[in-house]
Amino acid sequence: MGRAFVHVILGGGVAAGYAALEFVRRGGYSRGELCIISEETVAPYERPALSKGYLLPEGAARLPGFHTCVGANDELLTAKWYKENGIELVLGTKVITADVRMKTLLTATGETISYKNLIIATGARALKLEEFGISGSDASNICYLRNLDDADKLVNVMKSCPGGNAVVIGGGYIGMECAAALVTNRIKVTMVFPESHCMARLFTPKIAEYYENYYTSKGATFVKGTVLTSFEKDSTGKVTSVILKDGKHLPADMVVVGIGIRASTGLFEGQLLMEQGGIKVNGQMLTSDGSVYAVGDVAAFPIKLFDGVIRRLEHVDSARRTARHAVAAILEPSKTKDIDYLPFFYSRVFTLSWQFYGNNTGEVVHFGDFTNSSPRFGAYWVDKSRIRGAFLEGGSREEYEAISNVVRHKAKVINIAELEKQGLMFAIQESQKDLPDGGLALGEKPTYVWHATAGVIAAASIAAFGYWYGRKRRRW
Ligand SMILES: Cc1cc2nc3c(=O)[nH]c(=O)nc-3n(C[C@H](O)[C@H](O)[C@H](O)COP(=O)(O)OP(=O)(O)OC[C@H]3O[C@@H](n4cnc5c(N)ncnc54)[C@H](O)[C@@H]3O)c2cc1C
Ligand SMILES: NC(=O)c1ccc[n+]([C@@H]2O[C@H](COP(=O)([O-])OP(=O)(O)OC[C@H]3O[C@@H](n4cnc5c(N)ncnc54)[C@H](O)[C@@H]3O)[C@@H](O)[C@H]2O)c1
Numbered sequence: 046m047g048r049a050f051v052h053v054i055l056g057g058g059v060a061a062g063y064a065a066l067e068f069v070r071r072g073g074y075s076r077g078e079l080c081i082i083s084e085e086t087v088a089p090y091e092r093p094a095l096s097k098g099y100l101l102p103e104g105a106a107r108l109p110g111f112h113t114c115v116g117a118n119d120e121l122l123t124a125k126w127y128k129e130n131g132i133e134l135v136l137g138t139k140v141i142t143a144d145v146r147m148k149t150l151l152t153a154t155g156e157t158i159s160y161k162n163l164i165i166a167t168g169a170r171a172l173k174l175e176e177f178g179i180s181g182s183d184a185s186n187i188c189y190l191r192n193l194d195d196a197d198k199l200v201n202v203m204k205s206c207p208g209g210n211a212v213v214i215g216g217g218y219i220g221m222e223c224a225a226a227l228v229t230n231r232i233k234v235t236m237v238f239p240e241s242h243c244m245a246r247l248f249t250p251k252i253a254e255y256y257e258n259y260y261t262s263k264g265a266t267f268v269k270g271t272v273l274t275s276f277e278k279d280s281t282g283k284v285t286s287v288i289l290k291d292g293k294h295l296p297a298d299m300v301v302v303g304i305g306i307r308a309s310t311g312l313f314e315g316q317l318l319m320e321q322g323g324i325k326v327n328g329q330m331l332t333s334d335g336s337v338y339a340v341g342d343v344a345a346f347p348i349k350l351f352d353g354v355i356r357r358l359e360h361v362d363s364a365r366r367t368a369r370h371a372v373a374a375i376l377e378p379s380k381t382k383d384i385d386y387l388p389f390f391y392s393r394v395f396t397l398s399w400q401f402y403g404n405n406t407g408e409v410v411h412f413g414d415f416t417n418s419s420p421r422f423g424a425y426w427v428d429k430s431r432i433r434g435a436f437l438e439g440g441s442r443e444e445y446e447a448i449s450n451v452v453r454h455k456a457k458v459i460n461i462a463e464l465e466k467q468g469l470m471f472a473i474q475e476s477q478k479d480l481p482d483g484g485l486a487l488g489e490k491p492t493y494v495w496h497a498t499a500g501v502i503a504a505a506s507i508a509a510f511g512y513w514y515g516r517k518r519r520r521w
């Protein structure tokens with residue numbers, strides 16, 4: 046007993062939403078031929094909002110305001126939009142087994158759904174402390190953050206302890222963004238993580254120092270280079286303190302845990318080739334099976350810019366673009382080249398905002414002002430005399446565009462000391478080399494605009510003179 050669709054998108058997160066919009070934009074299906082199956086009970090939404098706008102003390106983001114694809118300044122895809130576009134939303138439905146050979150999916154409700162083309166967009170799940178041998182993280186005041194239910198729990202727990210103590214476990218993206226949100230909600234925050242500095246996956250010690258000093262100035266405390274071993278709880282089972290490896294007790298009215306994710310590949314292990322902890326795909330996002338594609342957090346795909354190295358990226362821009370690419374490959378395979386993706390990560394905490402492009406490999410060259418309270422600083426990563434990665438805090442749209450360009454074009458670096466001196470100007474000047482007339486200051490009009498304007502003024506002046514002279518002659 047079940048339904049058959051031409052295209053099935055398995056998973057209802059960010060990639061699913063962007064894939065659905067691409068199907069509609071390309072008109073590549075008929076009503077009833079496309080469905081999204083999602084364990085979540087709401088239509089795809091911009092997951093990044095959950096650790097930012099959703100946690101604001103006032104004017105917090107709430108659905109339907111952040112359904113996809115508003116995160117990319119595109120259409121708001123509400124449940125009504127899917128209905129209007131003939132896309133079946135099978136929500137609140139977990140797929141429990143997949144049969145790639147038979148092209149069928151079995152849902153927890155006992156339905157078998159068959160497909161011609163499958164896009165796997167199952168994303169990832171948050172790692173639990175129990176997976177590191179630490180029990181008790183199911184307490185009512187311990188919060189993880191992956192989906193809307195988690196975010197609602199986090200908001201409720203936060204509201205239950207105004208002015209209280211929060212311990213944040215993990216110094217990565219979730220840890221940093223939730224810590225900033227907790228401080229903004231006037232909760233006292235202590236962050237605990239095993240590395241010597243925050244965001245160890247991406248930040249240099251110098252960059253990390255800036256953010257740690259900023260957080261400390263906002264009242265946060267860092268306990269670095271250690272891990273928790275257990276929780277102390279009261280008679281109701283609520284956590285009252287976090288016990289660290291060295292025996293230290295951190296008082297806690299609430300705990301937020303952000304210790305990484307695992308890609309949700311389980312349904313397809315043994316059926317599809319895997320790599321980098323994800324489902325391996327080619328430049329068309331096609332898996333080792335000719336009818337199955339994988340996108341977003343779950344997909345391990347070749348990064349052309351890094352000479353085809355297979356990477357699994359856990360970021361929203363990659364989810365959006367790989368999703369669109371898979372739909373293009375399904376609908377117009379002959380016209381769809383291999384994906385040529387420039388890895389792009391970003392974060393916004395407090396009033397700070399940074400962007401990173403490329404790969405953080407090679408020699409690091411820092412630039413800018415690391416002291417200012419309204420900061421503008423960054424770094425380049427240089428490998429074999431080429432820019433491989435670039436980071437900028439507090440840039441303008443044009444400046445972010447400039448650093449993305451030097452990474453995309455692997456800009457040549459002759460002299461490291463010179464690069465350090467030029468700093469951001471290096472990226473701006475390099476980017477202007479591609480513009481007409483050899484370049485211009487940021488925001489200036491290209492010369493050809495001035496030439497054209499001068500031409501129009503000159504022609505108008507000659508015409509006016511001729512008219513006046515003619516009038517004068519006639520009068521005479
Ligand atoms: C709190 C938070 C904030 C973030 N902020 C940023 C940010 O600022 N910038 C950034 O670049 N990235 C950010 N990310 C990462 C970004 O959200 C992810 O990279 C992106 O969501 C990946 O999209 P996806 O569609 O692959 O997976 P997801 O968005 O996780 O969607 C997967 C979907 O599949 C469903 N699913 C999984 N298994 C099944 C199953 N068996 N049956 C049915 N449904 C299933 C899930 O319920 C979910 O709906 C953030 C992530 C989180 C959690
Ligand atoms: N702005 C963004 O791009 C953004 C924002 C939020 C989430 N995300 C994504 O969501 C996912 C989850 O983020 P995350 O912060 O959980 O993962 P992460 O990988 O960014 O950070 C995990 C952190 O957990 C800590 N850790 C690891 N093992 C631990 C242990 N046993 N005990 C204590 N601490 C431990 C480490 O400090 C590590 O930095 C990631 O894929 C991330 O890319 C991205």
Ligand SMILES: O=C1O[C@H]([C@@H](O)CO)C(O)=C1O
Nearest residue numbers: 091093094097098111115116
């Ligand atoms: O990409 C994102 O989407 C949400 C929000 O912009 C949606 O409105 C958010 O906070 C991001 O970082």
